[in-house]
Amino acid sequence: MLTLFHAPQSRSSRLVWLVEELGADCRIEYCTIRRIDGTGAADPRNPHPDGKVPALLHGDALITECAAVALYLNGLHPQAGLGFDAASPQRGPLLTWICWAAGELEPAVFARMTGETQTNPYWQARYDACVSRLLEALWNGPYLMGDGFTVADVMIGSTLAWSRAHLPESPTIDAYLARLAERPAYRRAMMRDGGEVIEQAA
Numbered sequence: 001m002l003t004l005f006h007a008p009q010s011r012s013s014r015l016v017w018l019v020e021e022l023g024a025d026c027r028i029e030y031c032t033i034r035r036i037d038g039t040g041a042a043d044p045r046n047p048h049p050d051g052k053v054p055a056l057l058h059g060d061a062l063i064t065e066c067a068a069v070a071l072y073l074n075g076l077h078p079q080a081g082l083g084f085d086a087a088s089p090q091r092g093p094l095l096t097w098i099c100w101a102a103g104e105l106e107p108a109v110f111a112r113m114t115g116e117t118q119t120n121p122y123w124q125a126r127y128d129a130c131v132s133r134l135l136e137a138l139w140n141g142p143y144l145m146g147d148g149f150t151v152a153d154v155m156i157g158s159t160l161a162w163s164r165a166h167l168p169e170s171p172t173i174d175a176y177l178a179r180l181a182e183r184p185a186y187r188r189a190m191m192r193d194g195g196e197v198i199e200q201a202a
């Protein structure tokens with residue numbers, strides 16, 4: 001039994017999307033979190049040790065951190081074809097993209113949002129490097145790893161979508177985001193994000 005602890009419009013939204021892409025049999029447990037604007041509170045039902053989302057329960061196993069949850073879910077659903085097996089030459093690049101999203105892209109985007117890039121050339125250089133790497137991959141497209149949509153597109157596409165206003169003007173990024181938004185699983189996830197979808201009707 002898989003249970004995803006999820007708060008609407010947060011980092012766990014990308015995992016709701018991934019659940020839809022994978023066709024995973026996963027219960028979504030909607031919970032509250034402390035929000036950056038000072039509202040909200042950690043939910044006592046959430047097993048995450050810091051009260052954050054996402055948190056995934058698989059039986060007694062607890063998995064936290066977006067990248068780990070994404071890889072874990074993907075590993076349970078190889079038939080969905082959103083990843084590569086260990087012997088594939090594509091496996092290394094896929095893992096690299098997923099860790100890059102958490103370790104490079106997110107911090108760079110936050111530095112941009114807080115104005116750190118304007119005052120600190122180190123952060124400006126990191127931000128510029130991220131944008132260059134993205135544009136290079138998307139230029140080849142249509143997805144990050146070429147022709148096939150992968151779990152890396154969920155991780156990175158979701159980050160780009162919420163941070164779009166803090167990224168440079170780019171028809172390439174806009175076309176990529178539009179492509180992702182057309183996906184039926186993405187649309188279902190957006191409806192499911194806030195818990196508004198009548199789950200029993202599905």
Ligand SMILES: N[C@@H](CCC(=O)N[C@@H](CS)C(=O)NCC(=O)O)C(=O)O
Nearest residue numbers: 010011033034051052053054065066
């Ligand atoms: N590094 C974690 C970050 C998780 C995180 O910060 N989630 C936010 C929502 S976007 C949260 O739960 N915040 C509540 C809090 O900080 O108490 C991950 O990638 O999963």
